[in-house]
Amino acid sequence: MSPELPPVVVTLAEIARIAGVGRAAVSNWRRRYDNFPSPVGGTDTSPQFSLPQVEEWLRRENKLKAALNPLDRLWPEYESLGNREATGLLVAQVGLWQSGVKTGRPTAGPPLDQRQRHLLERTLELAKQDEEHKIFDLLMERWLRAHVRQVTTTPVQLAELMAQAAAIKHPGPVRTVLDPACGVGTLLVAAGRRWGADHAAGLRFLGQDIDTVLVELAKARLAVGGFTERDLSNVSLAAGDTLRADAHPGVQADVILSNPPSNERDWGHAELATDPRWVYGQPPRTEPELAWVQHAAAALAPGGVAVLVLPPAVAARRAGRRIRAGLLRSGVLRTVIALPPGAAPPYGVGLHLWILCADGAPGRGGADGAELTFVDTTHAAPPASADKGGIDWPAVTAQITEVLSGTGAQGSISVPVVDLLDDQVDLTPARRVPRTRAATIVDLRRLWTRFDAHMRELRDAANALSALVPVNDDETVSLISVGELERAGALEIRPGQGLPESLVRRGERQEDGARVLTGAPLSGQAQLWLPATAVATGEQDGSLTVTASQDVIVSVLARAFDVWVDTDAPSVLGPQLVALRANPAVLDPWFLSGCLCAPANVHRAGTHASTTSRIDIRRLHVPRLSLEEQRRYGEIHRKITVFARELTDMRSVGGELSRALGDLLAAGQLPRA
Template sequence: MISVTLAEIARIAGVGRAAVSNWRRRYANFPPPVGGTDTSPQFALEHVEEWLRRENKLKTAVNPLDRLWPEYESLGDRDLTGALVARVGLALSGSAALAITDDLPVLDHHATELLDRSLRLAESEGGARTFDLLLDRWLRTHVRQVAVTPQPLAELMVTVAMAVSSAAPPIVQDPACGTGALLLAAGRRLRDAGHRFELWGQDDDPVLVALSAARLAMQGLTENGPGSAVLTTGDTLRAPARHGTAVDMVICNPPSNERDWGHAELATDARWVYGQPPRTEPELAWVQHAVSALAPGGVAVLVLPPAVAARRAGRRIRAALVRAGVLQALIALPPGAAPPYGVGLHIWVLRPEGAPAPADDPSPGVTLVDATHAYPAAEGGEIDWASVTQQAVNAVLGKVPQGCVSLPAVELLDDLVDLTPARHIPSSTTATLVDLRRSWGRFDRHMQSLQDAAGALSALAPSDDADPTRLITVAELEQAGALDILSGQTLPEAVVRRGQRRTGDALVLTGPPLPGGPDLWLPATVIEQGVRDGTLTVTASQDIIVSTLARSFDVWVESEAPTVLGPQLLALRVNPEVLDPWFLSGCLRAPANVRRAGTHASTTSRIDVRRLRVPRFSLEEQRRYGEIQRMLCAFERDLLGLQMAGSELGRSLGDLLAAGRMARD
């Protein structure tokens, strides 16, 4: 039996997930769940399709590709499903034997039949489209287990490596190739430039190796062209493939924070020229492995967590790399460049000892690049990859543009050997006269608004009406059709971005918005696709958003639609002819109401929104109370704004005082 989720039913029916939730609630004959959980139920596909046809709910003919993926998921095994996707790509590319090893799961009868059906479907839907859809769905399903290097970062790393390399590298290696994003970027660049090349990849996950082979084969980078690929399954640190054979370029996004990487058994390994990596520093093991694999004149480019540049445990190895001239450059990227999106990763550029320095760089040392602000905040905030690339390439060529500094080794070899670029690149943060006057202007505006709101609210007083007000629960309002409750969904972390948004992109919320914190957002194209297939919950204007965790419970009326909601949030979409959203939001967030609706069955207590109660008022009376709620929200907003503006003023005046630049205007 093939089972499907609510999102997959929405995709098959060509509607949003909210519509499927409404069908399930309003139609008594909707198929019952056959598995899953209360929050993510699963339904029998054949029963769902039968119900959709009987109720005339299919807007368009079922897309064969949408019908295909649930059958893959029905296999119920991450490795078997991934191996099947890889076999589809390899078969479509004519490289069916490539990377198919004994380590891969053996296809049973059902999987073999599904493979044959996928290949037949590709004849009508297109091979590339079929493989890309299957790979995308597999990666999205296992996004927490499989880290993928985004294409812009992969292209940046290849561009930097090519700029440093003195000639076209005939052999490119990725010792932790994963799904092959870096090898793919390198192969495309070298092929487009007309070079002959070899791509070497290794990973300890045979499924990822097979998927890498399939991606390279689908792009024609494995055989019958200017390039070839050799992919190997195995633990690179413990058993490196082709050990002793030098390569011209290493590009790698190695796994981080792994404690079981072979620290004890590799204690005397010859690769640790610059010191044995501590058990807590696996990234420095990868760095030394990459350097040991380079031929004279080669280059290694690795993306690493920012802590590797500063952790005390690795300071001796960092010092040895700097002293030997192996570390050529360190580039700090903006947050959001790659998973984990909450931190700004670093790119390390390394060359073997004795490699020639760029002709434009007369002084030996390390070039530090701070590209953490390489996005135009005023224009929306997506990372400006062209600016990052230009800044990084100029820096590694010795031109030292703005935001960069080239330091001799002696200036870095202190007790900490902290290579974090922001600690060495000077920046002026002292407030200017314009900054100071702008801060005072914000403070005055919030102060005036706060006084106006306080004057209006202070005129209110308790009513003398002794008659008890009749109440109705949110659950009863939902049953009456006065509102719909839309649950937030798990977000596709691989495409969530951080920073200021561009026009047209949508804010992402995983809880109540934090004042002054960086925005999370999704590109408009992802939003459109998520709405179509029901995998995202996107708000509309005047929706009421509820954060359901008790420790962060909050209710507010949507004013920045569309917003994408995470799994701890709900959207209440009201019928404006029955309910006023501002009135309803004020009632829902009342402390006494919240105490009655709380659940404390576990350490993560939640608020059951359906148990919250609302007075039974006419629409006219609701709107009167709604206006009061608007004033109360404005009061709270201005109070918070006044606090933030005052804190900013305090910091600016403190900076001026410390710099000795305080004077009377």
């Protein structure tokens, strides 16, 4: 007989996922239906509900948009286990059992209790027909998403690129692969795919991580990734602090792939002061990344190759210049590659790849001819935002592999080591790699055409605005709040809502798609959009907030407050945005937009207690004016908007022009006067 399980609770977001709707739709159900289940826990802002009661209500009211996904039914039970460790270890067990590497109990952590065993059995029953191990992949994806602030993972595309780079620099047989900071094993899995044919030859995979749960998940990923139980006998993954207590002392690895932790101050600086790994100098306390670099260099076999992901500051910080100089003099550091921002967490930073080669590795000249190769991929790839979807991985991979294999030189330069050994020892690729090409006459004329167009628009707007003269009138204009306008029916307030992540697309928008806005418009962000069918369905069931022409959009976060008229409707608004739909018979949208963004108005409506403070939009005020006067003021605001936009665009184009002319000047390609 199955054991009786404690009650399982779900949040509003989980109910929305089970029902296949947006969270706002669930909130609407709570308000509209008196028989909606009452909360059984949580708080007023984040209530929790009984899962069996919710399921019964959804079926009774016919609110399920599709057949109930069994995984959506099971995941709340995983979360209800109570802590990150228990949930992660159980997810790892699912992967090991599903792949045939069965164990009577976890290799780490306490034995499974009755509830966990029952949940594991139900999951494995569900996974019997899952030959592609999608159940484990989905469970792990949700676990990582739930703990994204605690766990940093290496994107699969970057892991594949690193393995490919190592294979180019180490063309010979590989016997040992090491990741001293393996996390959930993404790099080891990529290595397994790259050198998988060598399993039978006794290829060893070694890894270590300070987080026991991540080590167990890494074991499960290797098992799911095609490693048989016999193959796993050559896999050694250990939990522990690699720098303080290396689980693989004396190892000689042919390939090291690692994305070590960064910016950690408590990495063992004092107790490791005399460590023999510090061949190039003891790393300063503020340079933990150089400790990992030297650890990797010490663990390389003759001819071995290491590829490490490092923050860009490691290439230039003054405290690490002596160690960088030592790595250059010894010939260990061969290549520094600058990746575009968005390649890996933190996504707003352009990370570096350092490639180390131990003595005996091919491709190195004598001491007199020693060189360091710099590669800057930011020139070959489109600019990326802090969103993962902005990287053109095929272009980045092609550029790096061509440079490493010697078949191309785009965005790269090889600099003699002696030229780098100055007071700074700055190894930043952007300061060494020249631009890929100078501007052509076509480029210049296109830029001048754009500049002239913006100049004309700016001049027209400036002429209209410069003719305006302030009116010295002592008469006080009465004000009316947005809340009062709403109650009077002059406008509707439509808050943005949570977005269906599985449906949101990134990149170039299709013609019938609607753009998705998640905050104040910022240049350089990867474009988000939703297909027309999803927009129509979401607007119909109330799960999406979709704008119409001339709606006023307000970004309500105090630190990013902004107001603008949506001239590119329809747009789908995220939770930090609000749409104001004005009644055109009584309220002009451009007048409304211009008044709402006034600094004094914002100060009155916002608390400004922290960066997460929100503007109370109903407390914003606008003057009481006739519709005719509103339209006149609205037209002025429209011209101010055009003036600001053209000024920004002209500054951008002017910057491109000045850089292009500067490059031509430096290359001696401008005609003499």
